[in-house]
Amino acid sequence: MEFTFDTEQIALRDAVRGLLRSRDDVPADQGFDPAMWTKLAAMGVLGLPFSEDVGGMGAGPIEVMIVAQELGRVLAPEPYVDSVVLAGGLIAAAGSDEQHATLLAALAEGESQPILAHAEPRTRWGTDAYGVVATSTTDGWTIDGTKEPVLYGDSATVLLVSALVGEQTKLFVVDPDEPGVTRTAYATHDGRRVARITFTKAAATPLGDAPADSSVLKDAFAQATIALCAEALGAMEVALDTTVGYLKTRKQFGVPLSKFQALTHRAADMYVSLELARSVVQYGAMCLAEGVEDPLVASRVKLQVSRSARHIGQEAIQLHGGIGMTDEYTIGHYTNRLTAMEHSLGDATFHRARLAQGLDQREIVDLLG
Amino acid sequence: MRLRLSAEDAAFQQDMRTFFTTQVPQETRDVIAHGKPLTRELIVETMQILNKAGLAVPHWPIEWGGRGWTTLQRHIWHEEMDLAGVPTPLAFNASMVGPVIAQFGSHEQKQRFLPATANLDIWWCQGFSEPDAGSDLASLRTTAVRDGNEWVVNGQKTWTTLGQWADWIFCLVRTDPDAPKKQQGISFLLFDLTSPGVTVRPIKLIDGGYEVNEVFFENVRVPADQLVGEENRGWDYAKFLLGNERVGVAPVGATKLRLRTARERALEPMADGSTLLADPLLAARFAELENELAALELTALRVAADSSDGRPDPASSILKLRGTQLQQDVTELLVDIAGHDSLATGAGEDSDVPSWAQRSVPTYLNYRKASIYGGSNEIQRTIIASSILGL
Numbered sequence: 182m183e184f185t186f187d188t189e190q191i192a193l194r195d196a197v198r199g200l201l202r203s204r205d206d207v208p209a210d211q212g213f214d215p216a217m218w219t220k221l222a223a224m225g226v227l228g229l230p231f232s233e234d235v236g237g238m239g240a241g242p243i244e245v246m247i248v249a250q251e252l253g254r255v256l257a258p259e260p261y262v263d264s265v266v267l268a269g270g271l272i273a274a275a276g277s278d279e280q281h282a283t284l285l286a287a288l289a290e291g292e293s294q295p296i297l298a299h300a301e302p303r304t305r306w307g308t309d310a311y312g313v314v315a316t317s318t319t320d321g322w323t324i325d326g327t328k329e330p331v332l333y334g335d336s337a338t339v340l341l342v343s344a345l346v347g348e349q350t351k352l353f354v355v356d357p358d359e360p361g362v363t364r365t366a367y368a369t370h371d372g373r374r375v376a377r378i379t380f381t382k383a384a385a386t387p388l389g390d391a392p393a394d395s396s397v398l399k400d401a402f403a404q405a406t407i408a409l410c411a412e413a414l415g416a417m418e419v420a421l422d423t424t425v426g427y428l429k430t431r432k433q434f435g436v437p438l439s440k441f442q443a444l445t446h447r448a449a450d451m452y453v454s455l456e457l458a459r460s461v462v463q464y465g466a467m468c469l470a471e472g473v474e475d476p477l478v479a480s481r482v483k484l485q486v487s488r489s490a491r492h493i494g495q496e497a498i499q500l501h502g503g504i505g506m507t508d509e510y511t512i513g514h515y516t517n518r519l520t521a522m523e524h525s526l527g528d529a530t531f532h533r534a535r536l537a538q539g540l541d542q543r544e545i546v547d548l549l550g
Numbered sequence: 551m552r553l554r555l556s557a558e559d560a561a562f563q564q565d566m567r568t569f570f571t572t573q574v575p576q577e578t579r580d581v582i583a584h585g586k587p588l589t590r591e592l593i594v595e596t597m598q599i600l601n602k603a604g605l606a607v608p609h610w611p612i613e614w615g616g617r618g619w620t621t622l623q624r625h626i627w628h629e630e631m632d633l634a635g636v637p638t639p640l641a642f643n644a645s646m647v648g649p650v651i652a653q654f655g656s657h658e659q660k661q662r663f664l665p666a667t668a669n670l671d672i673w674w675c676q677g678f679s680e681p682d683a684g685s686d687l688a689s690l691r692t693t694a695v696r697d698g699n700e701w702v703v704n705g706q707k708t709w710t711t712l713g714q715w716a717d718w719i720f721c722l723v724r725t726d727p728d729a730p731k732k733q734q735g736i737s738f739l740l741f742d743l744t745s746p747g748v749t750v751r752p753i754k755l756i757d758g759g760y761e762v763n764e765v766f767f768e769n770v771r772v773p774a775d776q777l778v779g780e781e782n783r784g785w786d787y788a789k790f791l792l793g794n795e796r797v798g799v800a801p802v803g804a805t806k807l808r809l810r811t812a813r814e815r816a817l818e819p820m821a822d823g824s825t826l827l828a829d830p831l832l833a834a835r836f837a838e839l840e841n842e843l844a845a846l847e848l849t850a851l852r853v854a855a856d857s858s859d860g861r862p863d864p865a866s867s868i869l870k871l872r873g874t875q876l877q878q879d880v881t882e883l884l885v886d887i888a889g890h891d892s893l894a895t896g897a898g899e900d901s902d903v904p905s906w907a908q909r910s911v912p913t914y915l916n917y918r919k920a921s922i923y924g925g926s927n928e929i930q931r932t933i934i935a936s937s938i939l940g941l
């Protein structure tokens with residue numbers, strides 16, 4: 182057992198951290214910085230998890246975690262988890278050879294940005310589609326219905342769409358620039374871009390040789406959830422650092438706030454939350470790397486990380502006082518993003534319910550078993 | 551010990567309910583019920599409806615519009631107003647500067663300001679906090695120096711809520727920099743925000759909204775008769791202002807209204823026909839919150855029923871502390887009910903994501919303020935520990 186990074190992993194972390202320092206302004210209509218996306222591609226980060234024969238780096242979940250954590254530290258708005266880990270992961274897992282060759286290579290090079298269009302209004306998280314339907318015609322498949330909110334749905338160059346075929350949810354590939362696809366984009370509360378995507382007899386091709394079954398979503402969600410949690414971990418690290426720094430410098434009653442034990446103990450509790458999150462994120466990544474087959478791992482990770490994120494996000498603002506409420510100062514943005522991450526890929530309620538289900542049939546978890 | 555309201559108070563409650571639900575337009579009350587942003591016009595219009603009926607400032611002295619009600623009646627008034635979704639009388643006017651002028655102001659000041667304050671013909675804002683004087687309010691640095699018949703004000707206030715809509719500001723200013731204790735050199739000054747030398751600069755908050763401002767003063771000349779009470783006694787007046795209210799400290803009615811709406815949201819059918827409330831885990835959270843709110847409401851009632859002398863009650867700190875916690879818990883619950891729909895912030899009316907879900911995170915983030923302003927929850931705990939527990 183080993184909870185430390187090797188030298189190559191440390192080098193990756195430092196390289197990504199260095200790269201992210203050189204950021205230009207994020208164009209508001211895009212919600213992320215295409216120039217940064219290109220730089221990440223050049224560094225090989227976008228192809229990190231994919232095999233070398235499709236232009237990837239053949240690295241594993243630990244490296245993905247390291248990158249995601251760095252992105253989280255600076256609240257990078259680039260769709261790394263959404264496009265590389267989730268959509269890319271789905272293509273890698275369920276795509277045909279041809280899809281691997283075309284879509285993954287282009288993704289790794291930063292030329293294509295696949296995004297999964299799965300969420301629908303008024304649904305809970307899961308692997309089912311509800312109001313989006315795929316129909317087989319003599320000319321191939323078409324899709325009808327509305328997906329919303331689709332994070333990064335407006336900038337996507339390829340859409341993976343979950344749709345009902347009869348009672349089953351299957352996955353399709355849609356070119357968003359084809360007729361029959363309407364995208365309405367708007368801002369999320371944390372300043373990224375999200376879209377409502379309406380399909381009207383939109384041409385679709387199956388993901389895979391025959392449309393992949395939605396069960397492939399499970400593994401892809403697990404990988405993406407753990408990467409997202411690593412991103413949240415990075416954000417929590419900086420939120421705590423920033424708060425600790427503020428307690429040391431802000432003076433009231435003639436002394437730094439750090440003289441008030443009521444506050445330093447609260448910071449200590451935030452640290453406990455942070456380290457619990459770090460432990461489960463590393464556990465999740467190691468489970469993925471070692472092929473541990475417990476389907477509940479991602480839920481264990483996300484539940485703890487959601488709890489930590491909420492605790493740290495709320496306390497970070499509170500310990501800052503009024504300044505924590507402002508757009509001008511960074512800390513509120515961390516809380517804001519953490520809140521968005523909590524509600525992506527299943528919130529605490531969803532994951533807790535998953536863990537609770539079947540508790541009568543299983544023993545309390547044995548991590549090393 | 552008796553739980554039931556007296557016949558008189560029960561009738562009073564019924565009167566209030568009838569008034570608020572029939573005399574304040576439904577459209578106005580829907581804005582609150584749906585958690586939409588209030589406009590200046592709606593707040594003014596409502597306060598004027600209330601004032602005309604003698605319901606805007608019932609806690610003021612009778613000659614200035616007060617009603618001589620018991621604390622319990624005032625509590626009922628406030629709860630019924632909140633539950634009906636009525637925008638409550640502007641706190642800066644009704645609960646802050648009004649009572650201070652009524653208690654400590656000169657007769658001329660009362661005549662000049664109180665009727666206009668009760669009727670919201672003057673919109674007041676509160677100029678207490680400064681960048682370096684937040685919890686430690688007494689270290690404020692804005693100065694007022696006497697020059698003939700005027701005070702000359704220099705300095706900066708911050709976090710001034712709705713300063714952009716305000717006509718006048720009531721300000722704590724340092725008039726004696728040499729006083730032995732910093733609390734002793736402060737005065738309470740009233741002035742027109744259109745006075746030369748006043749600059750109001752908006753501060754954007756994390757929910758994207760503008761509700762607070764920085765206010766800068768550069769040689770603002772204020773007539774001497776706009777200083778309230780005695781020179782250098784402003785701290786006492788500020789303490790009176792912050793401590794004199796024990797009704798409406800915990801927004802129980804408003805939180806209950808939100809919890810009711812949240813329950814309705816959780817009963818709206820999902821895409822698969824199910825309802826969220828059918829989930830026992832979520833239902834359990836509702837039940838917990840409902841019960842916590844009941845315990846708080848009972849505490850608020852106990853404070854209201856037991857106080858006849860009008861002295862500041864340290865129990866107010868319990869109400870502020872717990873009241874803001876539950877207020878925040880309900881906004882948090884709504885975000886969780888919204889689930890991933892909560893990401894659809896800017897979706898607008900064409901979307902199937904309901905508008906309450908679109909607003910849920912901005913509202914949640916906005917209400918993080920409640921445990922910071924008006925004496926943060928840490929300060930409330932300090933008050934409980936020192937004034938109640940003697941620690």
Ligand SMILES: Cc1cc2nc3c(=O)[nH]c(=O)nc-3n(C[C@H](O)[C@H](O)[C@H](O)COP(=O)(O)OP(=O)(O)OC[C@H]3O[C@@H](n4cnc5c(N)ncnc54)[C@H](O)[C@@H]3O)c2cc1C
Nearest residue numbers: 499500502503676678679684685709711919923924926928
């Ligand atoms: C949305 C909003 C609206 C506001 N509206 C107004 C307004 O209209 N007019 C006005 O005058 N002011 C207003 N305020 C200001 C508000 O009253 C202050 O923010 C508050 O007093 C806290 O001060 P601060 O922000 O400087 O935080 P600080 O005092 O710097 O506090 C930072 C943190 O330290 C804690 N802390 C400070 N001292 C202690 C201590 N001794 N022991 C333990 N913990 C401590 C605080 O609780 C907080 O968690 C508003 C604030 C907000 C956020």
